[in-house]
Amino acid sequence: MSGHHPLQPYPFSTALFALILLFLLTLTGCSTSTVIDEYRTTNTKLDLNKGEQVVIMGRRHAGEYETEPDFINCISNRIATSGKLSVIPEQEFLDSFYPWFEPRVAPLKLKRMSRMLEEPIIAERIKALGIRYMVWVDGNTETTDKSGSFSCAIAPGGGGCFGFATWDKASIYEAIVWDLKQLDEKGRVKVETKGSSYLLAVGAPIPFIAQVQSDACKGIGNRLKGFFLHGGGSQQEPQKTTGHQGNTES
């Protein structure tokens, strides 16, 4: 076996190395790490009577970012999938209470919310829709770093891409639970997810995308669901979890 066969331009060891590299990239490439910090004011699960609903709302008053509506929908769906909780969609709630929860005038503190509830027209609508808990989610997902480059070209004989690019994303969100019946805060959940994505292009581009926002949604959604379905400690220690390809369940 001296020399290489003309149809086998790369030695076996090179191909093996490329395969191992690809495998390692798959394993480590799109990993995410999630840290969840939870605080509850009571050990027991939150009361939610028949006909009462929860609304998850995003904060959009800051100029430099907005809490993504897709992220709020993701949390709402995650909480509602248990089938035991009734969640009113954010847009439906905003339209029902227009203009009182629009970014310009939405209450930032519970004190302002209680003053708003002194308006009979707002209090009646809250009662009619059975809104018991309001969960405000503040934060966003952003690209924190990116490097590398790749380019694609098309020629009469075909086309392809070549290069390598990587980017890091971070999702930082905090959810605050307000009880509109007792007019107090029931707890907070803070989630911080970070992850790196890669794009390897040798002919065809092969992406390894870290599901950063999706993992943050899972983390915050599961904890919020726990507020209504399970009891908990008065104050839990922050938990750190890591996962690959979006497996960040704590």
Add this chain to the structure above:
Amino acid sequence: MSITVHITTRLILIIVSLLLTACSTNVTVSGDYPSALTKPLPYHVGLVLDNSFTNYTFESSKEQDVTVALGQSQTKLFEQVLTDIFSNKSRLQTVPTQAASSTHNVDLIIVPHVEEVQLAMPFETHLNVFEVWIKYNLQVFNSEGEPIADWLMSSYGKTQTRFLKSEEAALNQATTTALRDAGVRLIIGFERIPEIRAWIEQKELEARLKGTQENTQNLAQGGDQ
């Protein structure tokens, strides 16, 4: 041969027109605005919307040609909001003069004008957001056509670019958000304009005086009987 030339000419024309429109953004704003959750003021308002308002189109040719037709959408918003904040609303062609005021039977007349529209797009700001500012001038007249207030009202809307979302869709969303914000300003801010506040207080005082006079007359009539 002539068929081939004809097809080639058509293809060239299509390519040229595609190249010409490729760098322009044309949006006709379409948005739905919800009913306002508010207690209506007990007045009959007349809304005057001229053609420059109902057909308003913003045009810009800085680096890229951008056209945003928002007249139809803002007309829809003002119609909706004013229906909600007053107990009665009528559409008028012009501000009635003192002589013609009795025929319309309105308490207030509102004439909105677009003062200014500003856009900030990612190619200008290098930020990942589309932003829209709209400045309105609301002229308010009493039933006799006399000016009461000139209210400059500005609104803001933004949207972040999303994966696979077109420039047109993002701009439409940002403009709809700005119009929705204009509705917020109108619903919450209208009563707080000092001149309007004073006008409402005057109307309330007149209503109270009228009520007192009627009560006195009724008492006097009851005493006679």
